[in-house]
Amino acid sequence: MENVQLLTHALFESIEGEASGSARRRKNFNFHASAAENPHRMLNVLCRGTYVRPHRHVTPPKSEAFIPLTGAVGVVLFDDAGAVTAAHRLDAAGPVRGIDLPPGVWHTVIALTETSVCYEVKPGPWEPASDKDFAAWAPAEGAVGCADLVARWEALFAAAEAGPGGEVYNVG
Numbered sequence: 001m002e003n004v005q006l007l008t009h010a011l012f013e014s015i016e017g018e019a020s021g022s023a024r025r026r027k028n029f030n031f032h033a034s035a036a037e038n039p040h041r042m043l044n045v046l047c048r049g050t051y052v053r054p055h056r057h058v059t060p061p062k063s064e065a066f067i068p069l070t071g072a073v074g075v076v077l078f079d080d081a082g083a084v085t086a087a088h089r090l091d092a093a094g095p096v097r098g099i100d101l102p103p104g105v106w107h108t109v110i111a112l113t114e115t116s117v118c119y120e121v122k123p124g125p126w127e128p129a130s131d132k133d134f135a136a137w138a139p140a141e142g143a144v145g146c147a148d149l150v151a152r153w154e155a156l157f158a159a160a161e162a163g164p165g166g167e168v169y170n171v172g
Helices: 009-020 146-162
Strands: 026-030 040-047 064-070 072-078 084-091 099-101 106-111 115-122 166-170
Touching: 009 026, 009 040, 009 115, 040 106, 064 072, 064 084, 072 099, 072 115, 072 146, 084 146, 106 115, 106 146
Parallel strands: none
Antiparallel strands: 026 040, 040 115, 064 099, 064 115, 072 084, 072 106, 084 166
16 A cells, blocks of 8 residues: 555664754654645654753644653643643553643653654644744753753653653642
8 A cells, every 4th residue: 555654663763863863852753745734643753851942832723642652751731931730741651641732732842761752643734934832931942951941841750750650740
């Protein structure tokens, strides 16, 4: 069958190698054929220490789903002022295997294991100028303070390492 794409261990290893060798410590592998296609489906490989600037999807409003296929990630949610409202541990081994975020929710994703391969789905098309509304209260990628923020977010999950996973922090 034409255009069938398989999610294989070899594919994961290849993208993990690219991610670990990149300055950003992450790499996407798109299954969708173009930026205009809908929905967008991709592998998002995150290496420990990568900084994903907090953002939301509002123009147009887009939901977003993450499912770790290997490793574990933390999804941190924020209010409009940048205060953490919830932190969720997603782990390929469970018990929480993924998250579906509604449009307009401020969020970031951090790697809680050396590498994590996530399957991500969100509506297309992709318009670089409006795809993400980046948080003004968070530094731009590569700016001073990014590593400190990642360490602070990782600390949200440190106490939960021995626990069953899932929601580790929720004030809302």
